[in-house]
Structures are given as C-alpha cells and as structure tokens.
Amino acid sequence: MANMLGTELCLGLPGGGGGNEVDSSPRTTGKRGFSDTVDLKLNLRAKETDMDLNKNLDNGSEEKPVSAKDPAKPPAKAQMVGWPPVRSYRKNFMANKSTGEESEKASSVAFVKVSMDGAPYLRKVDLKMYKSYQELSDALAKMFSSFTMSNYGSQGMIDFMNESKLMDLLNSSDYVPSYEDKDGDWMLVGDVPWQMFVDSCKRLRIMKGLEAIGLAPRAMEKCKSRA
C-alpha cells in the first residue's frame, strides 16, 4: 500500500479549471474519473479519507481525491460518496464515453499501462504528470524497485548520437524501457523529445537490455537520420 501511495499522482485536477467545470457544465466533462475526484463526504473532513482513496483505486486509476480544502469546490455542490446509487462501473463507463466523443487529444491525462518483464502485475502512469524522461524514470524506479534506468544524457534522453554507448546499454542486463507508439511500433524510450513522446506513447514495457536489441535498429536509424 505504501508503494502505491508513493506513486500516487498528485493533485492537479484534470482540465486546469476543474472547479469551474463543476458549476458551469451540467454534463460530465468527460475527464476521466473527474466525478470521482470531486466526491466528498458531507461532513467535510480536513484530509482525504481512505474510503475516497480506495474508491478511486477501485478502477485501477491512481488519481488522488481532491482534498476537502480545495477552494474550487463549494460544499453545496459536492458529490456524495456513493450517490446517486449507480455502480462505479456504470458511472465511469459513461464518463469515459464522453471523453471519446469530445476530444481525445485535448485530454489532459495520458494514462498508459506499464509492464515490466518478470513482474506479476501491470501498473498505470499518467505521462502528463511528468515533465521529463528523468522524472518518468524516477517514478518507474519507485514503482518497480528493482528497475534502474541507466545513463540518460543532459537533456534526459538516451544519447542516441553515440552508437557504441547505445550498444553498451543494450548489451547490459539492466532494464530498458520501451514503448509502443501510435503506429503500433515498439521503440526505445528516449529517442524523441519528451512532449512528442507523451503524445505518441500508448504503452510502456520495461524489458531487459538484451531483449531490447531488436528495437535497436530503429534506434540506429534514428541516430543516422539525425546525424
């Protein structure tokens, strides 16, 4: 449980102007799990309750509930826990559907699954919570404690300019993160600027360096094309 808490994504409400959305728009804005984050108990407590926390973990999302101190939520409009009595599956289903209909790319969350070879379960991260590869790397390291990402360059990117360095990395038994992009291709993490990565990454897989060699040719191509 402590582990999960350590990787909890922080507060940032989806959409930035989260508070406004509660009051103005009658429909769910479609930000995933938004209504979940607004759930507060009527007798407002100073800190989040475990119940709220557990509720949000219900569907595998790792958002933190909004603290009762959040000034954007006037208590009168706060949603009660478990009211109306619609099962979370159904509630989230409708909320997620609106996301799809409105705009996918304008979504301010980017959840991707993270799997690590050898780990018995998957995790999810919201890429938009991080600003650089280094931050992502740190977060992943905490999640999968045996995983350490090796040398990232000054910009936090794998030094793709240097072929031999790259080969060293891939020949080691260290773990290396790879990702599946929009086109369905598997790439090594770190070869494109951070923002581009966030926009195109669909899922992450942390594999042993030796196994990632198959991805290297693409990386090599990118090296060459850049050179």
Next chain:
Amino acid sequence: MVVRVAMRDGNRRISSEMGTDVDIKKDRRRHLLSDTLSLSFSLIRHTMADQMSDDDESRQSPQSDLDFTSNKARNCIATGSVSGHPEFRLPYPDQVLENVLENVLHFLPSRRDRNAASLVCKSWYRVEALTRSELFIGNCYAVSPTRATSRFPRARALHLKGKPRFADFNLMPPDWGAHFNPWLLSFAKAFPWLEKVYLKRMSVTNDDLATMAESFSGFKDLVLVCCDGFGTSGLAIFVSKCRELRVLDLIESEVADDETDWISCFPECESQLESLIFDCVESPINFEALEKLVARSPSLKKLKLNRHVSIGQLYQLMVQAPQVTHLGTGSFSPLEVDMQDDQEPDYVTAFADCKSLVCLSGFREIVPDYLPAVYPICANLTSLNFSYANITAEQLKPIISNCHKLQVFWVLDSIRDEGLQAVAATCKELRELRVFPVDAREDSDGLVSEVGLQAISEDCRKLQSILYFCQRMTNAAVIAMSKNCPDLAVFRLCIMGRHRPDHVTGEPMDDGFGAIVKNCKKLTRLAVSGLLTDKAFEYIGRYGKLVSTLSVAFAGDSDMGLKYVLEGCPQLKKLEIRDSPFGDAALCSGLHHYYNMRFLWMSSCRVTRQGCQQIACAMARLVVEVIRSADEEDMDDCVETLYMYRSLVGPRNDAPKIVTIL
C-alpha cells in the same frame, strides 16, 4: 402433476394397492402436501401392520419393469402392474416413511418449501437434508462452511452471497471481507462432485479459481456476479482445467487485466459450453481463439461479448453460432479497418438467421448507423438491454416499435420521456423496466421525469419491476403507477437530487410512496427517494406487509420513521439506510425482529456506539459490525457505518482493522 407415491422397502416394491396418488401441482401450499402424505402414511402403516400380522411365509418379490431408484429426481414416478404379492422384511415405519419422503422431496426444488419441510420432525429434517442438492446461503457469514457441508452431504451446487448491496457504491472498505476461500476449501474436501457455484459480491482470487478447477473434476457452471479479486490469469487456469465446463458467466464483476490470453486456454476439443458471458471484462481478448472456440461449441446458447469485440467480429461469431438465444453484441462499432472495406458484411442477414434470439444486450460503443441490423429479430425479443447505449428517442423508435413481445427493457435516460412514451406505445407485455442516468450526478440535468413514468404506467399494465432514475417527479405520477400496475413487486425510484419534493406541488413525496405500498399488494422490494417525512414511513409500516427489502437514503425526520418500519413490516429481511436521522431509540425498537432479518445496514445516521453495543449485548446471535471511516480517533460517538446480521457462527476473524465487531 399426479404422482403415484409407492412404498418400497430397499429394492422391493410393496403392493401397488398400498400406493396413493398425490397431485403435486394442485396443492400449491406445501403444508397441505405434507398433510396429505402424513394421512396416507398413517393409512399405509395401518394396512402394513395388518399385513405383517397375516403373513407367514416369504414370497417372491415382483418384477416391476418400472422400478425407480431413490436417487433419481424430477421424473414422474411411473408405476407398473404388480403380479403377486411382494415379500418384505419387517421395516420399521420410519424407514419406510423416509424412503417415500426421499422420492417425494425431489419434487421440491424451492428452498423455502424445503426449509418448511425440514421443520416437521427429525425424520423429515434428515431426509430433506439428504435430498437437497442446491445450497443457498444468503450471507456467507451467517453460517460456517463446515456446518453446511455436514448437514447437506449430497449438495451439488452452491449459491453464496457476500457483501451487502451498498458495497457497490463504495460505502464499504474494499478489504471488508466476503472471501470465497474458506468456503472453497471446505467444499473441496466435502464435495468433490460439486458441479455449480454461483457467487454474488464475493472476493475470489486467482488461486481460488485454480483450486476450484483442480478440486472439482466434473465442474460445470460458474457464475460470478459483482465479484472481484481475480484476473484473467485465474480465468486462464480455470478454463484450461475444467473440461466439462458448461457455463462461465462473469456479470458486473471486476476482472483484473493480467495480460493473459484466457480464451486460448479452453481445451482444444469440442466444448460443452452453453453459456459464455464476459461483457464486464475490460481487457482485450484473442478474437481468433474466440472464433475457434465458438465454432467448436455446438451447444452455445448464451454469448455476451465485451467491448473489445467489434461489429465485424460480431458478425463472424454470429455466423458460427446462429443458434444463440442470448447475445451481447460487444462494442457494436466497427474497427477503423472494417470501415475501409467497400463491402461491409451483411449484418441484417446475420441477425435474421438467429431465429432463436430472444435476449439482446451489449452496444457498449454503439454506432447508431448499424442499429437497423437488429430489425429482423425485434419481434422475437423478450429482453433488450440498451443501458450502455447513449441513443436518442429517434434512434430508439424504429427498434422498439417492433418489440411487441418485450418483457425486460433496460435503457439510458438519453431517450428521454419521448422515448419512454414510444416504449409504452408498443411494449404491452413489459414486466421489468430499468432507466439508468447518462449523467449520474446529483445536479445533472434530468432527462426523464414524471411524464415518462406516467406513460409507462398507463400502457404497461403488467409491469412487475421498475428502477427509475430521474431528477423531477410528482406524487401524482407515482400514485397513478400504483393504481395502473397492480402486479408491481419491485418499485425503486431514485430522484437523484437529494431531498427533492414533488416539483409541481412542492409537497414531500410521502403520498406517492404511500400509494405504492397501499395499492401494490404484491410489493416486496421498495427503494425510496426525494423529500420524505416520517409520514412516508408510517405508510410503509402500515401497508407494506410483504415488503422484504427496503432502501432508504436522505429521508425521514426522526426515530419514528424507522420505528414505523421495524414495527410494521413483518416480512422485512434486508434494510439498508444511509444519511437519515435515525438513532439508538429507533434501533432498539427492532429487537423483536432482527433475528428474522438477513441484515440491517445504517450509514451516516445517528446511531451511537452505545446504542450498537446495547443491541450486541441483547442479541447473542447477531453480529454487530461497526465500520469507521478512515479517520481514526473519531471524536464523536456517532457510528459511521453499522452493519449487523444474524449468524450462527459468531464474530468472524477475517475483518480488517477498520471494522470493529461489538
């Protein structure tokens, strides 16, 4: 159904003259049946006693073509002619009685009847226990697994329920309990021949699934409703080892995505699958493997796909299995790839070929353009579930106008009152209606109102069950429904905005619900909402004599409300209350009744710890659980959640820290 009750001693049939005819179906009241039998027995005993004194020498037993064995169930006992007199040893009367009973009791599937029968005397208790094949346990903590296995040694099926319903709405800590494991271990030892397991709101792990598959070689049916704790890896092991699997139904359960291709794990040979329901499984499946599975399952009647199955894939499956009776369509939308083809499959014909299709659901990501494909089978449908399809009245009308036989209809309020009017216009046979909200928030726009409810009540006179989410309602419409629909057994109205009065008169909703309990003589389940005073509860207590399940939220003024109900409703079994001003005095007024109930739930009410403690002390066979909210050291005395239930076992030992058992 006339049954010849013949007497037998071991394998020998005694003279048919001593048999008696009993019309099982005619006597709907089972106590009359037992009276009849008792009467017959006493006659038979009497006759036998005479005979025993007459017989001097043993005779040959007759050869009867149509002997019955004592363990066969369900078929009418056929009697053949008897030639000559039988021989018999001197049986003691009880044994004869038990043999007869055993055969007769096979005709009693209803557990309530069986419970009654088992109370007649020790002999009946014994025989009933031997012949019960399906065990129903409404609260997994009310009785221990060993007790169940020792009383019913021949059980073949287990039906087990765990958490109370409010757990569905996140009102319970996720690790609260209801673990299947102890039951599984007990049953694995006692009943290796177990065939069927039905679980509702239980926690099942992957290991449990593996254990089930290994322990029960002839396992046939697994149904998991609102369960959690397992994932696709557990499913994979389960399906690979259960070679005789007939039914795998995962309904509204949370299935973790362990990234395992469980569909491929079904054995390669021809399968006995009759039902495969996995629409709640959120992870993608291996479609190729699914297609092959369907192709080798000739008995498949029920197939409900998840949202990762596209309409093109649905087509391929329907072509393989036109014999389906229950179909969940999956996403009902095309993959991008599908759409690029010039030739789309002939969906209309695919549906038309499913001549036995009576129950249709799915539509998880519906593209309404494809709805016309469904036209050919509308006329046959008895059940239609559009509750995941955000469609308008206009999109609904062409479908629903053909659904003359529809009995069960689940839908989203996106169809609005106009859509409900269209339903009312056609579906005269409607028995069950559920209207779910697209936007399930307190302050959302209501899309349906009293107008829709009124329309339904006027035209769907056979309605038995309704669940209706709305934001605006009037007493008048509810009263109208109480008069128009005399068969109503389930009335669940959820006005989503709390404390909302009749929006036309400004009055509380007391009179509406009052009319329901008064006029609907068959009402057994009631859920109330809107602005309600103690008066509403007075009505419920006075008129709701058959009410067995009652859900209350944000209602009532004082302890009197709860008192009315506890004192007035003799059939009350399940009472769930949240955020209502009922306190200790009200709680104590139910002491006379709590042993008759399965459970009482009260959260965010005014009961205190002392009040709960009093109850716990007064009633030894009641388990009184107090669940704190996560904030430790609650300063005030008020209990956040009280959950109490009758139990033969006493306090459980698997409760998390957050639960205190008084």
